[in-house]
Amino acid sequence: MFDQTPEQGRPDRRAPSINVLGGVLEPCSTQPVTGFYCDGCCNTGAEDIGLHTVCVVLTAEFLVFSRSRGNDLSTPMPQYGFPGLKPGDRWCLCASRWKEAFEADVAPQVVLEATHAVTLHVVPLADLKRHAFRPH
Template sequence: MVMIGVPDSAVNVLGGALETCSNAPLTGFFRDGCCNTSDQDAGCHTVCAVMTRAFLDFSRSRGNDLAASGPGFPGLKAGDRWCLCASRWLEAYRNDCAPRVVLAATHMKTLELVPLEALRSHAQGTEH
C-alpha cells in the first residue's frame, strides 16, 4: 500500500542509500534535507545540485527566481545545495549552464528523466 505524502524508497543514482543534500538551507520536497520524492512531487525535486550564479540566473530567466527570498524561504546563493526539479536541471544541461550534482544525494527517480552519463559529467568532486 502506498501512502500519500510518504517519500519513495531513498536510493541514490549510484544505487546506494540517499544521502542528505542540505540542512542549511533546508531543502527537499518534504523539507527533510534530502531529495526524496513521492507521487505528490509533480516537479520531481530529485537532483541535489550545488548552486551557481549562472544557474540561478538561468532559473530566474525561466520564471523561477531561486535567489529571491520569500515566506519560509531564504533565497539561494552560489554554493548552496538544493534539490532541483530533474526537468529544470536537464533543461539547464541542454543550455550549458547546469550546476554540479551531488550523485550520492540525487534520488534514483532522476534517471527516469536524466541519463546517468549527463549527471556523471557534472558530478561534484570525485563522485564520477
C-alpha cells in the first residue's frame, strides 16, 4: 500500500498530496519553512497526529488567540530552528486549531490550493471557503 522511499529505506506513510479542491497540493511556505515534514507543504501522513494540514495566512488576532491556548507561534525558538511567526506569514496549522479559531471567530484565511484534503475530515469545505485567502 505504501511506497518505499529509497533515502529512508522504509515505507512512505504519507497521504496523497491532494488539496481540498481535489487538485495537486501546492506549497504553503518555504519562508518560513512549514509543514509537518518541513517540506514547505501541508502534507500529512500516519506520523502527523496533529494533522498540520491547513495552510493559513497568519493574523495578529489569531497569533494572540493561539498563544492564549498554549501554542505560542510568535516567539522565536532558535534552539529548534523556529524563527517565530508574524502576521502575513503562511503556516501549516493543525486542522483542529483552525476549527477552534473558527468557532471563536478568529480563524485566519486559508489558502485552499495549499490545504490538504485530509482537513475535510475535521472541517467542512464550506467553512474553509468562507475564509479563503484572496490576494489583493
